[in-house]
Amino acid sequence: MLTDIEIAQKATLKPIAEIAAKAGIDPEYIEPYGKTKAKIDLSIFDNVKKENGKLVLVTAITPTPAGEGKTTTTIGLADAMRRIGKNTNVALREPSLGPVFGVKGGATGGGYAQVVPMEEINLHFTGDIHAMSAANNLLAAMIDNHIFQGNSLGIDPERITWRRAVDMNDRQLRFIRDGLGGEKNGRERNDGFDITVASEVMAVFCLSSSVSDLKKRLARIIIGYTYEGKPVTAHDLKAEGAMTALLKEAIKPNLVQTLEGTPAFVHGGPFANIAHGCNSVLATRLALKLSDYTITEAGFGADLGAEKFCDIKCRMTGLKPSACVIVATVRALKMHGGKDKSELTNEDLVALEAGLPNLLKHVSNMKNVYGLPVVVAINRFPTDTEKEIELVERKCKELGVNVVLSEVWAKGGEGGIELAKEVVRLCEEKNNFNYSYPLDMSIKDKIETVAKRIYGADGVEYMPEAEESIKKITELGFDKCPICIAKTQNSLSDNAALKGAPKGFKVTIRNAKISSGAGFVVVYAGNILTMPGLPPVPAAERIDVDDSGVISGLF
Numbered sequence: 001m002l003t004d005i006e007i008a009q010k011a012t013l014k015p016i017a018e019i020a021a022k023a024g025i026d027p028e029y030i031e032p033y034g035k036t037k038a039k040i041d042l043s044i045f046d047n048v049k050k051e052n053g054k055l056v057l058v059t060a061i062t063p064t065p066a067g068e069g070k071t072t073t074t075i076g077l078a079d080a081m082r083r084i085g086k087n088t089n090v091a092l093r094e095p096s097l098g099p100v101f102g103v104k105g106g107a108t109g110g111g112y113a114q115v116v117p118m119e120e121i122n123l124h125f126t127g128d129i130h131a132m133s134a135a136n137n138l139l140a141a142m143i144d145n146h147i148f149q150g151n152s153l154g155i156d157p158e159r160i161t162w163r164r165a166v167d168m169n170d171r172q173l174r175f176i177r178d179g180l181g182g183e184k185n186g187r188e189r190n191d192g193f194d195i196t197v198a199s200e201v202m203a204v205f206c207l208s209s210s211v212s213d214l215k216k217r218l219a220r221i222i223i224g225y226t227y228e229g230k231p232v233t234a235h236d237l238k239a240e241g242a243m244t245a246l247l248k249e250a251i252k253p254n255l256v257q258t259l260e261g262t263p264a265f266v267h268g269g270p271f272a273n274i275a276h277g278c279n280s281v282l283a284t285r286l287a288l289k290l291s292d293y294t295i296t297e298a299g300f301g302a303d304l305g306a307e308k309f310c311d312i313k314c315r316m317t318g319l320k321p322s323a324c325v326i327v328a329t330v331r332a333l334k335m336h337g338g339k340d341k342s343e344l345t346n347e348d349l350v351a352l353e354a355g356l357p358n359l360l361k362h363v364s365n366m367k368n369v370y371g372l373p374v375v376v377a378i379n380r381f382p383t384d385t386e387k388e389i390e391l392v393e394r395k396c397k398e399l400g401v402n403v404v405l406s407e408v409w410a411k412g413g414e415g416g417i418e419l420a421k422e423v424v425r426l427c428e429e430k431n432n433f434n435y436s437y438p439l440d441m442s443i444k445d446k447i448e449t450v451a452k453r454i455y456g457a458d459g460v461e462y463m464p465e466a467e468e469s470i471k472k473i474t475e476l477g478f479d480k481c482p483i484c485i486a487k488t489q490n491s492l493s494d495n496a497a498l499k500g501a502p503k504g505f506k507v508t509i510r511n512a513k514i515s516s517g518a519g520f521v522v523v524y525a526g527n528i529l530t531m532p533g534l535p536p537v538p539a540a541e542r543i544d545v546d547d548s549g550v551i552s553g554l555f
Contacts, residue, residue: 003555004106004109004110004111004114004118004554004555005106005118005119005551005552005553005554005555007111007112007114007259008108008114008116008117008118008119008259009118009119009550011116011259013035013036013116013117013257014036014257014261015035015036016030016032016034016035016036016037016038016255016256016257017030017032018261019255019256019257019261019263020038020040020255020263022261022263023089023255023263023290023291024048024050024290024291025040025044025255025290026044026047028041029041029043029044030255031252033126033254034120036116036117036120036256036257037117037120037125037126037254037255037256038254038255039126039249039252039253039254039255040252040253040254040255040265040286041252042210042211042251042252042282044286045285045286045289048289048290050289050290052285052288052289053087053287053288053289053290053291053292053293053294054292054293054294054322054323054427055284055288055294055296055319055320055321055322056077056293056294056295056296056321056322056323056324056325056423056427057296057297057298057306057309057321057323057324057325057372058070058073058074058077058295058296058297058298058324058325058327058377059297059298059301059302059305059306059309059324059325059326059327059362059366060300060301060302060326060327060328060362061301061302061326061327061328061332061333061336061358061359061362062300062301062303062336062358062362062489062490062491062492062499063300063301063332063489063490064331064332064335064336064341064490064499065335065341066329066331066332066334066335066341066344067329067331067332068327068328068329068332068379069110069327069329069379069406069409070297070327071092071107071108071109071110071297072109072110072111072113072114072379072408072409073113073325073327073377073379073406073408073416073419074090074092074109074295074296074297075090075092075109075113075114075115075258075262075264075408076109076112076113076406076408076409076412076413076415076416077295077325077377077406077408077416077419077420077423078090078258078262078264078295078413079113079258079259079260079262079408079412079413079416080408080413080414080415080416080417080419080420081293081295081413081420081423081424082260082262082413083260083413083414083417083420084417084420084421084424086292086293086420086424087291087292087293088262088291088292088293088294088295089262089263089264089265089287089290089291089293089294089295090115090258090262090263090264090265090287090294090295090296091264091265091266091267091279091283091284091287091294091295091296092115092264092265092266092279092296092297093107093266093267093268093269093270093277093278093279093297093299094121094125094128094129094254094266094267094268094269094279095107095108095121095122095125095269096129096167096195096196096197096269096271097123097129097167097168098167098168098169098195098197098532099169099532100122100123100539100554101168101169101534101538101539101540101543102169102532102533102534102535102538102539102540103535103538103539104539104555106118106122106554106555107122108121108122109258110409110555111408111409111410111412112259112408112409112410112411112412112415113258113259113408113409113412113413113415113416114258114259115256115257115258115264115266116256116257116258116259117256118554119551119554121256121266122554123551125254125266126249126250126254127249127250128250128254128267128268129167129196129197129202129269130167131246131247131249131250132165132196132199132201132202132205132247132250133165133166133167133196133199134246135201135218135243135246135247136164136165136196136199136201137164137165138239138242138243138246139162139201139221139223139234139237139239139243140162140163140164142237142239143155143160143162143223143224143237144179144186144187146237147186147187148186148187153226153232153236153237154226154227154228155223155224155225155226155232156224156225156226156227157187157189158189158190159224159225159226160189160191160223160224161222161223161224161225161513162221162223162224163191163192163193163194163199163530164191164192164193164194165193165194165195165196165198165199165201166193166195166196167195167196167197168195169195169531169532169533169534169538170193170531170533170534171531171532171533171534173192173193173531174192174193174529174531175190175192176190176191176192176193177189177190177191178191192531193531194530194531195271195530195531195532197269197270197271197275198270198271198274198275198530198531200221200515200517200518201218201243201247202268202269202270202275203270203275203276203484203515203517203518203520204217204218204221204517204518205247205250205251205268205280206268206269206270206276206278206279206280206281207276207280207281207312207313207316207317207518207519208251208280208281208282209281209282209285209317210282211244211248211251214244214247214251215240215241215244216240217517217518217519218234218239218240218243218244218517219233219234219235219240219517220233220234220235220516220517221233221234221515221516221517222514222516223237231476231514231516233516234517251280251282252282253265253267253280253282253283253286254266254267254283259412260412260413262413263287263290263291265279265283265284265286265287266279266283267279267280267282267283268280268283270299271299272298272299272300272304272305272308272489273299273300273304273486273487273488273489273528274486274528274529274530275484275486276308276309276312276313276484276518276520277298277299277300277304277305277308277309278296278298278299278305278308278309278312278313279296281313281316281317281319284296284319285317285319288319293423293424293427299489300489301362301489301492302326302362302365302366303362303365303454303455303492304487304489306324306362306365306366306370307365307436307450307454308484309321310370310433310435310436311435311436311437311450311482311483312482312484312520314433314435315435315439315482316482316519320431320433321372321433322373322426322427322431323372323373323374323375323423323426323427323429324366324367324370324372324373324374324375325374325375325376325377325419325423326359326362326363326366326374326375326376326377327376327377327379327406328359328376328377328378328379328392329378329379329380329381329384330352330378330380330381330384330388330389330392331344331381331383331384332355333352333355333356333358333359333392334348334351334352334355335355335499336354336355336356336357336358336499336500337350337351337352337353337354337355337356337499337500338351338354338355338499339351339355344383345383346383347385347387347388348388349387349388349391352388352391352392353391353395354500355499355500356391356392356395357500357501358492358499358500358501359376359392359395359396360395360396360399360501361456361492361501363376363396363399363401364399365453365454367399367400367401369434369436369453369454370433370434370435370436371431371432371433371434372431372432372433373426373427373429373430373431374401374426375401375402375403375404375419375422375423375426376392376396376401376402376403376404377403377404377405377406377419378392378403378404378405378406379406379408379409380405380406380407389403389405402422404418404419404422405418405419406419436449436450436453436454437449437450437453439480439481439482440480442474442479443470443473443474443479443483443512443521443523444460444462444470446482446483447460447483447485447507447509447523448460450483450485451506451507455492455493455494455507456492456493456501456502456503457493457505457506457507458503458504458505458506459506459507460506460507460508460509461506461507461508461509462508462509463508463509463510463511465510465511466509466510466511466512466523466524469511469512469513470512473512473513473514473521476514478514478516478521479521481514481519481520481521482519482520482521483520483521483522483523484515484518484520484521484522484523485523485525486522486523486524486525486528486530487507487525487526487528488525488526488527488528493505493507494507494508494525494526494528495526496526507525507526508525508526509523509524509525510524510525510526510527510528511523511524512524539553
């Protein structure tokens with residue numbers, strides 16, 4: 001059996017100009033990055049008059065080590081939609097180097113449902129995330145230089161909230177002390193790094209609607225506070241112009257293709273457990289302008305990515321999904337029911353039924369909280385039995401939701417045709433799309449609404465630091481912003497050990513901060529980290545390249 005990278009390397013890719021033509025993009029807007037990648041000039045928005053197509057959101061159950069296949073399903077569904085004659089594009093996030101070299105080893109789909117060139121997208125791609133790291137760290141350098149040069153703004157070094165960023169899992173950099181070596185080397189202070197995809201620059205980048213909007217958002221970023229407790233912004237440091245200059249090429253959406261030649265816009269990549277987990281607004285809007293259907297995904301389970309897609313991205317942009325696909329596997333559901341990963345190949349209806357509440361909670365959230373038509377896509381494995389599939393179908397039908405088997409990993413678009421037909425049908429259904437909370441709620445009320453309605457918690461507990469932060473954010477007038485809850489992706493709760501659909505728990509809020517450029521309040525739940533670490537055996541150990549430049553080990 002071929003690996004994902006071997007399948008991708010055997011594929012014959014079409015020239016990017018041909019893919020652009022299929023997407024309806026005039027050659028004057030194409031800026032090629034080699035033969036199979038391109039950026040699309042933003043002036044295209046002034047000239048495409050077509051009405052927006054329908055937006056389909058793909059999300060998933062709470063992830064497990066058994067895998068769910070959300071990105072694979074997203075890509076395969078787009079290919080299947082093309083196969084049944086629907087003008088369809090796909091809009092995805094860019095992979096971060098942290099997970100590529102850490103756990104995943106790649107994030108471009110799998111099997112015969114991939115976006116390509118797989119190796120380039122997973123590694124440096126068009127340099128977007130590197131540009132975000134540079135913009136983030138330019139601002140950090142300007143903060144410390146301002147203090148070194150006399151600190152006319154009166155920035156309190158102990159109240160700087162802006163951290164440095166690198167696109168790699170490096171726990172050693174979470175908390176550092178810098179400016180060592182005497183006063184000629186800067187002001188000694190506590191500092192730290194976040195992974196770039198958790199930086200506010202990434203959030204700003206993905207929510208910006210134009211270069212001018214990007215600059216305005218960057219200017220609003222709060223980097224810390226004065227000795228008197230007043231916020232200091234990037235604009236106060238005159239940093240937004242240079243930061244925007246570093247991002248002016250990156251903000252142009254990237255165009256690549258699936259293995260079957262479906263146009264794919266891969267742009268932006270915030271994590272959903274510590275950020276808002278959606279690809280760029282510009283890429284989504286461009287895909288919608290150019291097609292009748294756009295298939296997009298939101299990171300991790302529906303409690304994270306889909307919640308933030310609806311409550312943040314859609315609310316800020318006016319986007320409205322027409323249907324929702326929730327991806328699950330029988331294997332993962334059995335893990336939620338208490339089975340070990342080594343015990344998933346045998347039929348086990350007891351474990352499956354014990355784990356099904358996780359899927360049903362996500363289904364209920366998307367259907368009953370957000371008001372979207374929903375289909376469950378079962379990413380089928382050879383070890384799944386008919387009785388196990390029937391049990392999933394029966395439980396979902398009790399909620400008025402159909403289940404469709406997906407075999408896109410093995411068959412590409414052909415394996416997703418039934419799913420595509422169901423998605424087309426759902427897109428014509430009545431849509432009562434709504435948000436999970438109104439903006440005029442207090443910050444605490446919004447947190448508690450998400451915790452109870454989406455996670456299934458009994459309530460919320462606040463650490464003293466969180467109480468103080470929320471009070472300060474409210475005093476500064478940011479209490480009517482959406483919230484972006486950073487929590488573990490491994491549970492509906494804030495405790496990674498609680499599988500299935502846990503009951504009787506409370507969510508612990510550790511801290512909160514303003515992401516004023518992005519336009520939301522980040523709320524930290526449980527022990528979530530904004531700088532991941534590498535696992536005991538990182539994927540980097542198996543990644544290699546030969547003398548001819550052929551990469552191996554990326555899945």
